[in-house]
Amino acid sequence: MSKTTRTRLFAGAAVTAAGALALSACGSGDAVNDASDGLLMWTLEVQPDRLEAQQAVLDEFTSQTDIEVELVPVEQDQVAQLMASAALSEEMPDVVGAATLGLVRSFESEGYLNHDIAADVVDALGADSFTEASLDLTRDGDAQLAVPADAWAQILVYRQDLFEEAGLEAPTTYESLRTAAETLTSGDSFGITLATDPAGTFTQETFESLALGNDCQLVDDGGDVTLDSEACTSAVDLYTTLGADLSPAGTQTVESTRASYFSGQSAMILWSTFVLDELAGLRADAAPACDECSSGTWLAENSGIVPLVTGPDGGENAGSFGEITSFAASSAASPDETAQLIEFLMTDGYVDWLAMAPEGKMPVRHGQSADSTEYLDAWTELETGVDTRMPLGDIYSEETISALLDVTENISRWALTQGQGDIIGPLNAQLPIAKVVADSTAGSVDAATAQRDMVDAVTDIAE
DSSP states (O other): OOGGGOOOOOTTHHHHHHHHHHGGGSOOSOOOOOGGGOEEEEESOOSHHHHHHHHHHHHHHHHHHOOOEEEEEOOTTTHHHHHHHHHHTTOOOSEEEEEOHHHHHHHHHTTOBOHHHHHHHHHHHOGGGBOHHHHHHTEETTEEOSEEEEEEEEEEEEEHHHHHHHTOOOOOBHHHHHHHHHHTOBTTBBSOBOOOOTTOHHHHHHHHHHHHTTTOOSBOTTSOBOTTSHHHHHHHHHHHHHHHHSSOSSOOOHHHHHHHHHHTSBSEEEEETTHHHHHTTOOGGGOOOSTTTTSTTHHHHTEEEESOOBOTTTGGGOOEEEEEEEEEEBTTOOHHHHHHHHHHHTTTTHHHHHTTOTTTOEESBOSSSTTOOHHHHHHHTSEEOSSSOEEHHHHSOHHHHHHHHTGGGSEEOTTTTTTOGGGHHHHHHHOHHHHHHHHHHTTSSOHHHHHHHHHHHHHHHHO
């Protein structure tokens, strides 16, 4: 899980682990679950308020279908081990909710997924009612691995008021981003605060987001490392310049980048959509503190959103880093009933599912058909926040809401679209990109050396 999704307090973790492990106490093999006893759903949304919301949705499903569903919360860092145990004991869940892209690929490599259920559900709902990006990232060749449900994405947030005062255009391209950062850096004020933490997944995600905007890819379809491309040269040059010269000195983390923007120290940050409620002052422990921020929503009202920063080589392949979570049907799932459940969660129960955290659960299904926007429209009215709650549509301008609704169209990920998802695990474990970025933005190496170091490090992992 990305650090940008904020630290989670996994209440009842011991009970969760014990309960899930108990599932692995008997049996073995790949038998299909007996739906006469109801369905078993694991969920990675384990906070108490989210469990309550999910249970309400499942209760409504049961009232409509007479199919009982047992909901079991499982923590992200335990689910792979628990699934392996459950597979051996023939006690796999029928469906896993909120499965990340990495987890879906891991399940696929272990043979835990039922492609037919996922494909049947997408076909029944209409593939054209989903964003193209969500389906691309949850497919492996012709196989639909899971049913994409929602997404968060890395976005660029900028001070519209400062841009207007300086006569700057919105930072939608490499060129306009660099120009704005240079113009707005003076004294103790900086154009941007960019992640530079060598041990931070957030740093690697931030670089990947800018790199994808220029179609700088990690590997090609054959698995060969492609970070030595001209597109990647531009991405490394930009990140090095921004981080070394136009961002505050020192190691910048997920927390410090947000704090810098919230205090008025910097005019731009790259962060996830989870910042949307905090930007509006709806979370007391992460509230804006700039001089003008006495009104809780002032910073949100004076911030613009850029869902995709494109580079000169990006073209139609430009994308932005993000995460898509899915409903994953297991290889032991009861086919008809599991399909019914997932279809319900993507129709009658969909808005309530998104309502758990709308700032981080943006709809990848816009409506009941290709031309419908009912779920997008409903999303703008969902309340967000922690200590205070307000609808997103009451906080942000129509222009900003429009930009946010485009976010899920641009999500991409290194290696997944090239069918090389196996490299993602070790890449995130070793964080070679983050370490090189930290060196280049600290001035230890120049951009050219940084690019060579990235190529060497990722080549070692790929081999």
